[in-house]
Amino acid sequence: xxxxxxxxxxxxxxxxxxxxLRCHQTENHRYMYxxxxxxxxxxxxxxxxYGVKDTDKGEVxxxxxxxxxxxxxxLLTLESATSSQTSVYFCAISEDxxxxxxxxxxxxxxxxx
Amino acid sequence: GQNIDQPTEMTATEGAIVQxxxxxxxxxxxxxxxxxxHAGEAPTFLSYNVLDGLEEKGRFSSFLxxxxxxxxxxxxxxxxxxxxxxxxxxxxxxYQLIWGAGTKLIIKP
Numbered sequence: 001x002x003x004x005x006x007x008x009x010x011x012x013x014x015x016x017x018x019x020x021l022r023c024h025q026t027e028n029h030r031y032m033y034x035x036x037x038x039x040x041x042x043x044x045x046x047x048x049x050y051g052v053k054d055t056d057k058g059e060v061x062x063x064x065x066x067x068x069x070x071x072x073x074x075l076l077t078l079e080s081a082t083s084s085q086t087s088v089y090f091c092a093i094s095e096d097x098x099x100x101x102x103x104x105x106x107x108x109x110x111x112x113x
Numbered sequence: 114g115q116n117i118d119q120p121t122e123m124t125a126t127e128g129a130i131v132q133x134x135x136x137x138x139x140x141x142x143x144x145x146x147x148x149x150x151h152a153g154e155a156p157t158f159l160s161y162n163v164l165d166g167l168e169e170k171g172r173f174s175s176f177l178x179x180x181x182x183x184x185x186x187x188x189x190x191x192x193x194x195x196x197x198x199x200x201x202x203x204x205x206x207x208y209q210l211i212w213g214a215g216t217k218l219i220i221k222p
Contacts, residue, residue: 042117042200042212043156058209090155097208101146104155 003027006091006105014113019078021108023091025071031094032074033102034058034066036087043090049074050097081112115139117213119201124219125191133186133199133216141206147175147186148200150215156200159186188218196220 003026013019023032031050035043035058045058047066055066063085065077078085089108094100118136125131137145144163148156162168162177162184174187186199198215205211 040214042202042214043210044212045209098143101158101161102148102156102210104157106155 004091004093004103004105006089006108008108009106010109012111012113013081015082016080019081019110019112021076021089021091021110023074023076023105025074025093027093027095027103028071029093029095029103030071031097031100032068033092033094034064034074034076035090035092036060037090037107038087046076046089078110081110083112086110086112115205115211117201117203117211119199119213119216121214122217122219124221125188127191127193127220127222129191130187130189131191131218133188133201133218135184135186135201135213137182137184137201137203137211137213139203139205139211142179143204143206143208145175145177145184146202146204146210147173147184148202150198150200152197159199191220193220193222 005024007022033048034046037043044060046064049055049068067075091105092102094102116138147159149159150156160175167176172189177184198217200215201213202210
């Protein structure tokens with residue numbers, strides 16, 4: 001199994017508070033992704049990274065920011081959480097953007113009250 | 114716009130065969146993936162098709178027709194542990210993955 005861990009796995013917070021989710025990998029893969037998964041929707045890309053300090057927006061990036069200061073860590077921050085950001089968040093890694101499969105973390109379930 | 118369509122839910126019997134279809138309209142095509150996701154768990158990779166035809170891997174096979182924008186995942190000799198959601202995803206011309214909403218497969222004894 002790919003070495004990828006997410007923390008926290010579960011979090012309940014209140015509207016307006018900042019939240020940071022962490023993704024840590026031990027595979028030295030270049031590409032890292034943050035997705036959210038909601039009922040009735042496919043996985044939706046929030047942000048991704050193609051190297052240290054190299055990040056780009058996905059289709060649902062509003063209200064989210066990311067940082068990657070080391071190859072192994074990719075942080076997702078909700079500056080001011082809203083109820084619409086209640087979701088399950090998955091981090092994924094891949095070695096090769098063109099043909100590589102994604103390896104997913106276990107997911108972080110976030111509830112914003 | 115880009116779109117991936119797959120049935121929301123399917124039911125099949127243990128030991129039988131089931132085919133899960135996926136149709137897509139995307140900006141370009143650079144491969145199609147199938148993932149399996151058990152309830153409450155992370156998606157895991159099943160198969161990858163980039164050329165037309167059938168790819169077989171044990172009890173699972175995946176077919177692709179690029180001209181028709183169509184793929185299917187075939188599961189044979191169904192087992193109870195195959196109860197899961199099956200996600201279809203297409204890599205577009207920008208190498209971004211576009212995901213379907215998933216097909217929940219229920220296996221009955």
